[in-house]
Amino acid sequence: MVSALNFIDVSRVTPSDSRESFTLSLTYFDLLWYKLHPVQRVIFYRLADATRPFFDSVIVPNLKSSLSSSLSHYLPLAGKLVWDSLDKKPTLVYSANDAVSFSVAESNAEFSLLTGNKPFPTTELSPLVPELRVSDESASAVSFQVTLFPNQGFCIGLTAHHAVLDGKTTTMFLKFWANTCKRQQEQTVNASLPQDLIPIYDRTVIKAPDDIETKIMNQLNSFLKMVSGGKEPENPRSLKILPSQELSPDVVRFTLDLTREDIQTLRERLKRESSASSSPKELRLSTFVVTFSYVFTCLIRARGGDPNRPVGYGFAVDCRSLLDPPVPSNYFGNCVSASFRMPLTAETFMGEEGFLSAASMVSDSVEGLDETVALQLPEILGAFASTLPPGAQLLSVAGSTRFGVYGLDFGWGKPQRVVIVSIDQGEAISMAEGRDGNGGVEIGFSLKKHEMETLIDLLHDGLKS
DSSP states (O other), rough: OOEEEEEEEEEEEESSOOOOOOOEEEOOHHTTTTTTEEEEEEEEEEOOTTTHHHHIIIIIHHHHHHHHHTTTTOGGGGGGOOOTTTTOOOOHHHOOOOOOOEEEEESSSSSHTTTSSSSSEEEGGGGSSSSOOOOOOESSSSEEEEEEEETEEEEEEEETTTTTOHHHHHHHHHHHHHHHHHHHHHHHHOOOOOOGSSBBBOOOGGOOOTTTTHHHHHHHHHHHHHHTOOOOOOTOOOOOOOOOOOTTTTEEEEEEEEOHHHHHHHHHHHHHHHSSSSSOOOOOOOHHHHHHHHHHHHHHHHHHHHHEEEEEOOEEEOOOOTTOOOOOTTTTTTOOOEOOOOEEEEEHHHHHTEEEEEEEHHHHHHHHHSTTTHHHHHHHHEEESSSSSSEHHHHHHHHHEOOOGGGGOOSSSSSSSSEEEGGGGTEEEHHHHHSSSSSEEEEEEEHHHHHHHHHHHHHHHHHOO
């Protein structure tokens, strides 16, 4: 049965203090994303008291008023991207009375299914994330949706324009909003604001070579031309985002909860296999390297097919600490590059030493990261557009175990589950820290049902060794 969603209200939330206009230029980190798909998250909260009257009179009003207050510290989120005819690139502009879209809805979906550990149809998540208002002339920064599951809980859906903010900035804002909402309910609103959550807008902290923005725009235009079949865009300044992929009804979602013990089991296995290999070398067996390598290997095996087919991987790299001088952690905007390895061959990861091969490569990728990864963005974008053969399986990652999303307490406890819906728009997984805070990792997958069934078996079997 397909779940039904009933919209209760769609409104606009303005910043509580919005007297001044605000203009923010895009850096070369931001420009990379201005045509690409937004990031969509859903944060689920279990609450048996979530009756419709309580939702209408307590939850929604508290969320809206604290959002309004939080936006006054994050004015650009209420603004929009525009591209003036005299400018070489889009700009983020906030004007007085600008607002974010805030939808309120009710769903009859099964809350425990959407937050549990069994596969379910991906189409169940789509209604829980709001649309982002985008046209040729402008693009909203964010939009929100709050959905009630009567007597089960509620969720907060967020759609964020990637040219405005990266995952670090998104979660920084969500933490600020959650903190404000909780203090509002506890009537401790006069307590000092957490300084690490107050955004820094100073664009001069991003040092850019003179020609890097031009190079990125040229590479992005080549990529856009490639995906549109070689056609030149009718309106080169259009802020419309590339169209989303049509979701197949047989695509399902699954979340794997790896415990700290599971990760240690995999780490010990890699140590044994590495020492027994013909050319043992020191591996960087961080939680990310172990987890990502394991998932990458299992996904390639689950796909099966031609062992000579091309595969590859890529992951985002937060450049804040890598740049010289370092960028403040509360900098507002994008500050991510990427590390790619492609094309590789599926056969490398299908045999007995596949996991070790993956870990060796990912370890090398992580060890090699320095400030040059930021300056290589044009080359990375060019390589991504030109060296990825048709039909290649390229795994990327959304989210991070460092964001602390399970600390998002708006006053009704920590989340039951946090889902990145937008991994449906490509070969991607999501990663977050484990909900219990004990060093585990949560990985989200979106695959066709038959492939997911194979993957789940492989993931669980690999933890037994």
